[in-house]
Amino acid sequence: MTVPPLSSAAWLLALCACGVAHAGTPPRLACALTYAGATQMLEVTPTDAPYTVPSVDVGGRFRFKAVMVGTGALPDYIKTYAYLETRRQPVLVQQVNYYPPFASPPGGLPLTGQHRVYAGPAERELQYTCVLHGGTP
DSSP, X not given: OOBOOOOHHHHHHHHHTTOOOOTTOOOEEEEEEEETTEEEEEEEOXXXXXXXXXXXXXXXXXXXXXXXXXXXXXXXXXXXXXXXXXXXXXXXXXXXXXXXXXXXXXTXXXXXXXXXXXXXXXXXXXXXXXXEEOOOO
């Protein structure tokens, strides 16, 4: 889904407003991925098989993958991966690991902050931010 460009602050507010956490709800991670002025949303739920989670295409230039591992009310860990799309294969340009404790505020936890990843000969820019929703501590 492509939506009009918004400021980083507006996306963070939109991500936080995606849903209010309720006790007993499983966690989910909502990510806004922006490349070349187009933004797409990615929602991730917990898994016990992180290697089977596919990456998603972002504008034909990047791929992005987020995994949330764990079976409890809160994830054991969360990892994000950004890849540059090349002729031969995607090349990993950023990996970020997040470990507990994870807070669970009512509007969601702005987990990643605003990331800007630059890669390729033209230093193309991928922007993303992810908010953790749900779960109970």
